[in-house]
Every structure is written in C-alpha cells, then in structure tokens.
Amino acid sequence: MTSDRIFGLVAALLALAYIVSATQIQTSFLSDPVGPKVFPIIIGVIGAISAMFLVFRPDPEPQWPVARTFAALGLAVIVLVAYAYALKPLGFLVPTAVVAAILSYQISPRARYAAITGVSLSVGLFLIFRFALGLGLVAFPRWLVG
Amino acid sequence: MELLANLSLGFSIALSPYTLMLAIIGCFLGTIIGALPGLGPSNGVAILIPLTFTLGLDATSALVLMTSVYYGAMYGGRISSILLNIPGDEPALMTTLDGYPMAQAGRAGDALVLSGFASFVGATLATIGLMLLAPMLARVAYLFGPAEYFALYLLAFCTLGGMASNNQAKAALASCIGLGIAMIGVDNTSGMPRLTGGNLHLYDGVDFLVAIVGLFAVAEVFFFIETHGKNSSIGVKLEKTRIPWRDIYETRWTMLRSSAVGFIAGILPGAGASLGSFLAYMSEKSIAGNNAGFGTGVARGIVAPEAGNNAAAGGALVPMLTLGVPGSGTTAVLLALLMTLNITPGPTLFADRPEVIWGLIASLLIANFVLLLMNVPMVKIFVRVLQVPPAILLPGVTMISFIGIYSLSGSYFDLLLMILFGMLGYVLRKLDIPTVPVILGILLGGNMEDALRRAMVIADGDGWYLFSSPIAIGLWIFAIAGFVAPMFMRGLLQKPQRITD
Structure with a gap:
C-alpha cells in the first residue's frame, strides 16, 4: 500500500x-x-x-527486504559505481577481480571462495575477451606498465 | 513458387559453414542461458548484443546468432523448471507445475525428453507459420502510413499493458517512463536538444542497450544479493534418459493445439511467450477437465506449456520483422539488435534485404533440429551446467554486462546510467510494475513521435487525420479494447507475478 x-x-x-x-x-x-x-x-x-x-488505488504491499539487506544492496551499488569510474584509469584486471569478489561474497558469504571466484573470473574473462573475441581491453593501468 | 525460391535463397545462406557454425554456437549458448536460473532469454540476449556488435558480425550473421540464442533459451528454460522447480526463465514458469512433480516421481528423464520434443514441435510449427504469414503481413504493411504506424505503436503499448500486467495504471506508467526517456537528446526534426538538463552526455540520448542491460541483467544481480541465491536449492537427480514413445504419441493433439494457441498469442503485439505458455496450459487443462490430474505430473501438462512457449517465441518474430513492433520482451531486445545494425524492420526489409529475412528463417529451421539433438540425447551436458553456483554466475554476468557496455562507447557515463537502470529495474519489479513497457518505450518512442509529427505535416495539423483510414480506426479500436477488456477479465487472466517476458 x-x-x-x-x-x-x-x-x-x-x-x-x-x-x-x-x-x-x-x-x-x-x-x-x-x-x-x-x-x-x-x-x-x-x-x-x-x-x-x-x-x-495502490496494490498490496510487496515484501521488502530487511534493513541489513538494504545495506548490502547499497554497498553493491557503491561498488559498481566505483567500478565504473575505476575501469579506465586502473585497467581491467585489478578492479574486476575486486568487484567480482565482493559481489560473490554478497551472494554467498565465504571469503576464500569469493576471492578465488573474483580472481579467476577476472583473468578468465580477460583472456576470453582479449584473445578469443579480440576486444581491446587494457590489462593494467598504463602508468604502471609504462 | 516464390516461397520456394526464397527458401532456397535462405538455405543457401544458412547452410554455409560459417552461418551454420554461428547457429550451432547460438543454440548451445542459448540452451545454457535458458537453463541457468537468473539468466533468461531477454537478459541473456541483452548482454550478448554489445559483444556481437564489437565482434563486427554482418547483419545476417548477427541476427542468426542472436535468434538461435533466443530459440535455445526457450528450449533451455524447461530444464531447471523440471529438475529444480525454479523456472530457468519466465516463460518456463508453467512447466514447473507438472514437470517438477513428474521428476519427483522418478521420471525426470521422461519429463526432459517429452518437453524437449514438445518444444521442437512448437518451435518448428511456429517457424513454418512465420514463413507463411510474415510475407503476407509485410504486403499489408505497405498500406501503412504515419497515421497507421502511430496507431500501431499505441496498440503495442496498450495490449502490453492490458495483457502482460496485473495493473493497467502501472503498465501505463511504465510505458510513459520509457517514452519519456526516449525523448531525451537532440530532436530529429528541429535539431534542438530536449530535456538533457544541459548534460552533454545526454545529447545523443539514452542508448537503449544501456537501458536494457541495466533493467534486465544488473537488476537480476540485486535480486540475487537480496535472496543470497537461496532459490537455487538442490533438486531432483537425473538417472537415465530414454524416449517415452507412448507419452509422445498420446500427447500429439495437445502439442498441435498448444502450438496453435502459442503462435497466436505470440503474434499479438505485447503478449509474448509467457502468455503463450500460460494460455496453452490453461486451455489444455480446461479441455482435459478436472479428472486429468493437471498439476500432479501428467504428460499433457508438460507438453502444453512447452509447445505453447516455443510456438509463441516464433510467433513473436512475425510483428517484429514485418512491422517493427515486438511481441515480447525478448523480441524487443532483438529489435534493439536490428536497430544497432542499422536495419529497419518492416515491409521494405522483405523487399530490399531478402537474404537477411530468408537466411534467418532457414537458420531457424535448422536451429530447431540442432536444438532437438542438444536437448534430447545431449541433455545431460546442460543438466551439469545447472550446478554452476550463483556466487560465480551472477558476478560473471555483471562483469560481462560492464565489458559489453564499456566496449560500446568506452565512457564511464554509460556504465553509471546502466547501474541507475539496474536500480530502477529492482524497484519496478518489487512494486510489480512491468519493465518490458519501459524498454519498448525507449525503443519505439522516437518512431512513435516521428509518426505523429509526419502525420500532422501531411494533414497540416488536423488531428482527425489520425482516424482517417479503416486500418487506423481498426487499430485504435483494438488498442482501446486491448487495454480496457482485461480489466473485466481479471478473474480469467490473473497471472502469477513476475512474468515479464
């Protein structure tokens, strides 16, 4: 309502x-x-x-999540926004690994598992997109590699 | 005879090794996308579009690949419906009603084979229907002027709002959100910026791919964070598969009837595959009567929604290709693909680019046989895919969405917009406001306004011109009826929530 x-x-x-x-x-x-x-x-x-x-003429009230879940959703949004800004200056690999790990942890809270998921998704997707699909992704920030 | 010539042109394209390979890859990807809970045809196709675009595929190849994914997803959705009692995508919702009980009774293999075969019958009949009906409709579409197109767009929004939603006001509001967003950017006719708030990034307007990926894929991630992926419980084990010939033979009329019902539901603009499977299941249930045991795992209860859903998927391509008005959420996404490839759907497409249309139709016919092979003898491969945990899948989907959108423009602004659309999609779905009209609004808003303004240029500002031809009047009547009539049929057409395709 x-x-x-x-x-x-x-x-x-x-x-x-x-x-x-x-x-x-x-x-x-x-x-x-x-x-x-x-x-x-x-x-x-x-x-x-x-x-x-x-x-x-409102419909019946939907089931809203509890406050803690809202906090988790808020965190997810913040992380994604940060990812959007980080992608260009910081290169692909590091931000992707971090963000994927955080999202994975939020869905299923197991720290080691999430870390492994993040790193392997980042590397795996980079290899697929860079070499199989030929997308021009930058692995590391330019200032680091020179 | 013209049909045969066209078909042979189509097959000459579809049977070239490259196109054939794309169709097979599409079928494989599509079945996986359909089978995975959390990835359906609309968000699956949506996240793949930016990638096909950056791969630089030509129009026919891209269209063949994506429609194979679309068909494949419609087949794949049933796998998790049957084994996990979770629809792999929205249209497969009705399949859970009888599919899961049958699997619980130890007949998971039978249920998978039976539903796979029903999908094949539905999809093949619908593709043949598409082949016969689309050229005829394309000829009628030549009679459409701007006034008729304006009425047609209105019809699409009205039937979508009327039939695919439980609350008309919410569907209308969703359409307005979409149309309102479509107005942002430089006006084509006057060349003046509109509603940009002075933001230079918005001068080009809001890219519909950004909106689609946000509303469908990113919003899904939020839902999984909310539920912690708890919906992906462990389901029934699949022991061995064999072909239940008797069940197939006994359900032959159900398959044919459900295909017809689904095909018609698919053609109606805005109705879509979910409604097709829903109507097919309901009509079979009422034909069979109460004693047939629908809902307890009977063969007919599995066959009906699957044949209906796949037939509707084919039917929904008819208005999309001939008139440029999509019949469902996923065909709206396919329309976005066509627009990205600079192809204008409509009668001229049939006349000027026959290789695109007939190559597509022939590929779909071939894709159906490929899908039958993948979904009956090789179904075990896809059952294994179901074991991918959401904690890996959903971050993966998010990352692919980001890469896809980022590769389109290379700007962080589009990524921010995509996140914003993801949040919007989450709130809208929570409030049971359909998201498909938003997409349709963003896709068609520009065309709809153009049609209105061109009509007014022709008529020199006389509003009655909009109702000046019998076709236009007919479309207006259908539009109003399609919006109003479901209000009085709520009891009959009450749909489960969260059907969005």
Whole structure:
C-alpha cells in the first residue's frame, strides 16, 4: 500500500517536472505543426495520471527486504559505481577481480571462495575477451606498465 | 513458387559453414542461458548484443546468432523448471507445475525428453507459420502510413499493458517512463536538444542497450544479493534418459493445439511467450477437465506449456520483422539488435534485404533440429551446467554486462546510467510494475513521435487525420479494447507475478 503510494507520488512529481521542462524546449524556425514540445507533454500528462492511480488505488504491499539487506544492496551499488569510474584509469584486471569478489561474497558469504571466484573470473574473462573475441581491453593501468 | 525460391535463397545462406557454425554456437549458448536460473532469454540476449556488435558480425550473421540464442533459451528454460522447480526463465514458469512433480516421481528423464520434443514441435510449427504469414503481413504493411504506424505503436503499448500486467495504471506508467526517456537528446526534426538538463552526455540520448542491460541483467544481480541465491536449492537427480514413445504419441493433439494457441498469442503485439505458455496450459487443462490430474505430473501438462512457449517465441518474430513492433520482451531486445545494425524492420526489409529475412528463417529451421539433438540425447551436458553456483554466475554476468557496455562507447557515463537502470529495474519489479513497457518505450518512442509529427505535416495539423483510414480506426479500436477488456477479465487472466517476458 504505502510503497505504491510513495512511488506514485514521486512519479507524479517527476512527471510534473518533466512537463514543466518540456514547455521550456526551444523551438527552431524549422518547425512542423506539432513541434518538439507536444509529444513530451502528452507523455508527462499520461504519466502523471497513471501515477495518481497508484496513489489512490495502490496494490498490496510487496515484501521488502530487511534493513541489513538494504545495506548490502547499497554497498553493491557503491561498488559498481566505483567500478565504473575505476575501469579506465586502473585497467581491467585489478578492479574486476575486486568487484567480482565482493559481489560473490554478497551472494554467498565465504571469503576464500569469493576471492578465488573474483580472481579467476577476472583473468578468465580477460583472456576470453582479449584473445578469443579480440576486444581491446587494457590489462593494467598504463602508468604502471609504462 | 516464390516461397520456394526464397527458401532456397535462405538455405543457401544458412547452410554455409560459417552461418551454420554461428547457429550451432547460438543454440548451445542459448540452451545454457535458458537453463541457468537468473539468466533468461531477454537478459541473456541483452548482454550478448554489445559483444556481437564489437565482434563486427554482418547483419545476417548477427541476427542468426542472436535468434538461435533466443530459440535455445526457450528450449533451455524447461530444464531447471523440471529438475529444480525454479523456472530457468519466465516463460518456463508453467512447466514447473507438472514437470517438477513428474521428476519427483522418478521420471525426470521422461519429463526432459517429452518437453524437449514438445518444444521442437512448437518451435518448428511456429517457424513454418512465420514463413507463411510474415510475407503476407509485410504486403499489408505497405498500406501503412504515419497515421497507421502511430496507431500501431499505441496498440503495442496498450495490449502490453492490458495483457502482460496485473495493473493497467502501472503498465501505463511504465510505458510513459520509457517514452519519456526516449525523448531525451537532440530532436530529429528541429535539431534542438530536449530535456538533457544541459548534460552533454545526454545529447545523443539514452542508448537503449544501456537501458536494457541495466533493467534486465544488473537488476537480476540485486535480486540475487537480496535472496543470497537461496532459490537455487538442490533438486531432483537425473538417472537415465530414454524416449517415452507412448507419452509422445498420446500427447500429439495437445502439442498441435498448444502450438496453435502459442503462435497466436505470440503474434499479438505485447503478449509474448509467457502468455503463450500460460494460455496453452490453461486451455489444455480446461479441455482435459478436472479428472486429468493437471498439476500432479501428467504428460499433457508438460507438453502444453512447452509447445505453447516455443510456438509463441516464433510467433513473436512475425510483428517484429514485418512491422517493427515486438511481441515480447525478448523480441524487443532483438529489435534493439536490428536497430544497432542499422536495419529497419518492416515491409521494405522483405523487399530490399531478402537474404537477411530468408537466411534467418532457414537458420531457424535448422536451429530447431540442432536444438532437438542438444536437448534430447545431449541433455545431460546442460543438466551439469545447472550446478554452476550463483556466487560465480551472477558476478560473471555483471562483469560481462560492464565489458559489453564499456566496449560500446568506452565512457564511464554509460556504465553509471546502466547501474541507475539496474536500480530502477529492482524497484519496478518489487512494486510489480512491468519493465518490458519501459524498454519498448525507449525503443519505439522516437518512431512513435516521428509518426505523429509526419502525420500532422501531411494533414497540416488536423488531428482527425489520425482516424482517417479503416486500418487506423481498426487499430485504435483494438488498442482501446486491448487495454480496457482485461480489466473485466481479471478473474480469467490473473497471472502469477513476475512474468515479464
């Protein structure tokens, strides 16, 4: 109940913001009868209406995980974001091994097993992508290898 | 006779050693992807698309490879349904109802062979249906102008929302999220940036591959972290396999009926393979009556959903190839592949690039025989694959997703967007909001707006032009009916949650 209501409310507000920013779209002299604003505004309006349906007629509450699981999910997101930033400057092998090990540990908490999984996934995927599929992955950071 | 000429062109391409090899690799990968819980046809195909793109395959090869994966995944899904009581992918959900009880009764081998054969019948009949129906529909599609296309896109969203979801408002909201995201970027007609918030990375728009991999693959990882992979319990052991001739013979009419039901369900835009297997199972159950013991491990209860699911997989290709409107989540992903390869599906594809279409159809026919071989005599190999623990599989899937998306653009921004879509996918699925309309919105949003604007240019701004032809009016009526009618049929069509294909 509450989840649907909260989501509906957030979605409705976002839809309103979307409509407002759609009205700000600049039109150029090369215009057609519809123009670049109308379709986004229609979408925003329909989105807002359906979001209000969620607020007033919510479905039964889904099963949310406990706080500790949420913390684990949050950690996973942080790790993935860090991975996205690390991939270019730090090369492929090290970040991939670390991130894969952490994810593996989060699914099944066995430290040694997770470490082995991380390292072997990193090396195995690197070999497959670099040599079998010919992708231009960089193994180590350039400043390290020179 | 035109059909025979086309087919021989198709087979001349499909039987070339290279294409044949790709089809076999695709079938093998697909069956594994289907069998592994946590990897289904849509996220399996999604993470492979960036890779095929970077491999530099030409259009026909890429399409043959990916549709073989798609067909293979539909076959493979049943393996974990039967042995673990966990559907390997969404459409295989109905197979657990009779497949697992039969395996518990010590007939796991029979259940696997029977369902493999039913998959073969369903998929082969559907491929033949595709071969006959698609060229006809492509000819009709020549009559479509912008007004008709606009109505058709609307129909896809409406039937998807109406039939594939339990709550219309949630499906509509999901479509709007997708369409709204599709609007971001430089407007094609006026050349002005829209809704980018001044972020230069967004001027090109949001790449649909990023969204697809995020919503399907990354979100799945979050679900596994939440459950600690506990769903992958140890199931029934497979002792020996032999062919249950009697069961196959006794279920012959069930196979044919379920294939027909599944094929039709697959053609409907937005219905998809899950609905195909659901409808096939339900109709067989009502034909058989209460005394037939559906749900206790009867042969017909295994055959019906598998034939239906694979027939729907073939049927879903019909609207995707002829009209550019996908019939399911996975065909939406295949449409993304076509768009990445710069192929515009539709009637012109049949006229201008016959080698793509007929090479694909011939490859699918061959793929079916390959899959029958892999899934009946060689099924034990794939049973072993099920023993890969999620603590290795899911990190692997994440890493492959990252490499795939990274190799497309080499920018960290796309990776961040992908993680964002993963979080969105997690929340949406928790709230039982379907994610397929989001994908469809991102894929079709640009085309839908283009159709509307071109129609208005032709009509000089007169809105009634949208309803000016019988085809357009018919599509509007179907769209509205497809959205509204399921509200009154909730009792009949109530589907289990989490069906997303």
